[in-house]
Amino acid sequence: MxxxxxxxxxxxxxxxxxxxxxxxxxxxxxxxxxxxxxxxxxxxxxxxxxxxxxxxxxxxxxxxxxxxxxxxxxxxxxxxxxxxxxxxxxxxxxxxxxxxxxxxxxxxxxxxxxxxxxxxxxxxxxxxxxxxxxxxxxxxxxxxxxxxxxxxxxxxxxxxxxxxxxxxxxxxxxGWRIEPRPTLLEHPQFGWLVAIILLLLPTLLAVWFANSFAAVADPLMQALIQPLIDVLANIPLTLPREMLIGRYGLLTMGPLLWVWAVPTVILYALCLGTYKASGLVERITVALHPLLHPLGLSGRDLVRVVMGFGCNVPAVISTRACSSCARKTCMSAIAFGSACSYQFGATLAVFSAAHRPGLVIPYLGYLTVTTLVYTRLIAPKSARSRHNQLMIEHRTFLERPRWATIWRETQGTLYQFFTNAIPIFVAITLIASILDQLSLLSAAASIIHPLMQIFRLPPEAALPMILASIRKDGLLLFAEPETLSALTPLQILTGVYLAGVLLPCLVTALTIAREQSLRFALALMGRQAIAATCFSLILAWGGYWCSGALANEGHPSSTSSDLWQFHAMTELPGLRARTETYANTEFSSFLPRPRLFGSVPKLIEVGVAVL
CATH class of the missing domain: 3.40.50.300 (P-loop containing nucleotide triphosphate hydrolases)
Known part of the structure; x- marks a missing residue:
């Protein structure tokens, strides 16, 4: 433009x-x-x-x-x-x-x-x-x-x-240089750790708040729209009915947007606005720079990547302020490793439905490590050059943030979300309903059925892969009883990871294409698919071999076929015996219960130490 x-x-x-x-x-x-x-x-x-x-x-x-x-x-x-x-x-x-x-x-x-x-x-x-x-x-x-x-x-x-x-x-x-007194963020040993904790704090707060809000708001939302759904169910035309109340219809998927994504984005935007208005973002940027510069990113870029945990669209748009050598790398990191509110919520839902909520720890750990590796592989040399140093390596003053400043920082994020993400969300919902009605999604899933064996996944995992590539809440199909009954915990972890990072959702992909070019967006998607495939193969087969080694320590005479029998005897019967059908309950029931959690200038230090 x-x-x-x-x-x-x-x-x-x-x-x-x-x-x-x-x-x-x-x-x-x-x-x-x-x-x-x-x-x-x-x-x-x-x-x-x-x-x-x-x-x-x-x-x-x-x-x-x-x-x-x-x-x-x-x-x-x-x-x-x-x-x-x-x-x-x-x-x-x-x-x-x-x-x-x-x-x-x-x-x-x-x-x-x-x-x-x-x-x-x-x-x-x-x-x-x-x-x-x-x-x-x-x-x-x-x-x-x-x-x-x-x-x-x-x-x-x-x-x-x-x-x-x-x-x-x-x-x-x-002849002067004025700096505030150092804080814990400038500590030589663990300042970087304090910076990471401060950076992750808004994410934890947003997830906790979204869980709490969804647990209360989702039943109310369902009660409000149920009479409308009953009326629309009598529409004689199949396609309009599916577009409104079908599996991917507006009234089916819309409540997820308003009770989960919107509160998360609003709270996350307010938290980051507070960080920016107070000067804390600059302190975090400097504290994390030694760790991130070899990867081609800065601490400010990491803030944008973490910002994508609310919604990828404002995070991608915020890269306009990135360094010229780091913007494309930052976009790629957001598309790969920023689990938006839909993706992260659906991931928690699947782990909860499988009675394996602890899987979220290895999931986040592996997602973080692979995102850093992926970023290092794609970052240009200019972004990693030792000569391309920060120009704000001094300590910035921390200020008490004013509401007007916080709102000015927040308003841009919310504007981009409501004017860019939501219209694309509606369009994709309608397109997905049409594709589902025409059985094109099932046909695409049947084509990739054989490929699931490469990742040691059953054919039932194909459809969630297809849907998650369109919308990240397509991960919820992993929570269906028929699918869960065929998966071991390692397969659940592999399937959820692969579906989440294989491709960016269409909303993110279209935003990247508009910000850069269609050619760049297609290249990014192809590169990401290759990286996701490699990382998922390492997770699937590496985890399989590691579990086999552990099993062989207890049963030295067992063979690889015995290992499969071991999995079948220990995991699958327990999964098949579960009669709870979480896939047909409300989305909020999947969520875990909320828990609190020249001349030499004269250097002058002013202010009171904080943190």
Whole structure:
């Protein structure tokens, strides 16, 4: 999509590093929310604000040194009448000027210095700023972007009306560097562990809340729609009836969306919005960078991957702010390893129906390990280069998040979910109903029946594989008694894993195609299918041989055929003896019960240690 800005219209392009307060500053200036769009035909997705008589383009924050190339590409699109708003942090002003000034030489613009309240607290005055104003003939405006005063608002707008040229001569050094005191996240031994715990906490909270909400809301939802289902059951035409109340109909699958996916996405978006507004995301990014950089990702990318546990669509769209060298890798990691609320809920349901809830531990462990291996294999060398270092390796200040800032961070995720994911969900539901009515899904399953033997799975596993490739809640077919009775615990684990990672769901695939290209999406799906096949073979046969070795320790004379008899005697009778039919109960009954769970700058540490 192209930015619909006429050549004569003046744009203000904002550049700066991650966590400089760019977005907060622009939101305060324009008083509106952004929409994401490619900047003037380039492949660079920028948040665009139109309000208060201004058109402001907020370029992605610079995280890696290679990101400066992306910013230069955006600046190359500027017209003579456009203005650059350079945002730097008062706490690391010398570093930011040294890194960013070369990008804007020859452009017209102004400089806004954020986090000035931190410099003021440290006893600094505006003398250095006045010196910069006089020597560079540029407007340097110090502000606290979180609390922009009317006077500062007026000064910025007035300076934007009369921008001046950035000269090749950089301002003199300020000579200070201000950082907060270290926290547990900066601990040299276990800081990374604290970062992982903080990163997984929203996921655990969202799953617990979704379980609790679904247990209460699902019976109410079913009671509300049952009269409508009874009426629609009398529709004489078969196809419309199946599209509405069939196995994959809107009223059949729709309640799962509203009682499970929507609450999960909302709560998860609020948690991540709080992390971003407080500055915790940047601390986590720096803490995890040494572990993730060899894989081609950053800590911020991992946040996006974990974000996919709510819904893959907002997570994929959020990669617009990724580094240029890491975006495709991050998309691939989300498509492979982010178990969305549908997939994770269906996985819990299958394990619960099989009376094996403990399988979720090896499932998550194997999913995590294989996702990391897969990411390492596909990441480009540029993303893993030692020379492509972070540009925000300093400690950022942790702030008390304000509701307005949290909501601004959250609203974008919810908007993408409701405007992108849900319409595609409805379309796929209708398409799946048509395919099911025409028996095309069963025909496709019959074609891949023989392939199931490769993974030591029975033919009954074919249909869940097909449906999970369309919608991840197709995993629920593994919970049918006839299917469970033919599966050992290892086969259940293998089947659920393979169905979950073989292909991204159609909603995710279509979103990736729109964000990149159809060619990239098809290549991603093919690459993911190959990787999922290899990992599933390792799980199926490796687990089989390991269990065989354990069995042989107890029965040295047993052969491989005896091993199959051992499985048949110990596992299958117990599974067949179960008379409970979980597959025909409400979805919420599958869910586990909720449980709580130059000159050397002067370094100044301010603030109180937290965490």
């Amino acid at each position: 192209l930015l619909l800005t006429s050549p004569a219209q003046r744009s203000i392009v904002v550049i700066g590093k991650e966590n400089t307060g760019k977005s907060q500053l622009v939101a305060s200036l324009t008083g509106c929310l952004p929409y994401s769009i490619n900047f003037r035909g380039s492949t660079i997705a920028c948040d665009t604000y139109v309000g208060g008589g201004l058109t402001v383009v907020d370029t992605p924050g610079i995280l890696y040194r290679s990101d400066r190339i992306t910013t230069q590409a955006a600046l190359a699109q500027l017209e003579a009448h456009d203005t650059v708003l350079l945002v730097i942090k008062a706490t690391h002003v010398d570093e930011d000027l040294a890194d960013l000034w070369p990008l804007v030489v020859g452009k017209r613009g102004i400089v806004v210095i954020t986090f000035w309240d931190k410099a003021s607290q440290a006893g600094f005055t505006q003398q250095i700023v006045q010196c910069w104003d006089q020597t560079s003939n540029l407007a340097f405006i110090p502000v606290d972007a979180r609390h922009l005063t009317p006077a500062q608002h007026h000064n910025i707008r007035a300076a934007l009306q009369e921008p001046t040229i950035f000269s090749s001569r950089q301002p003199i050094l300020a």
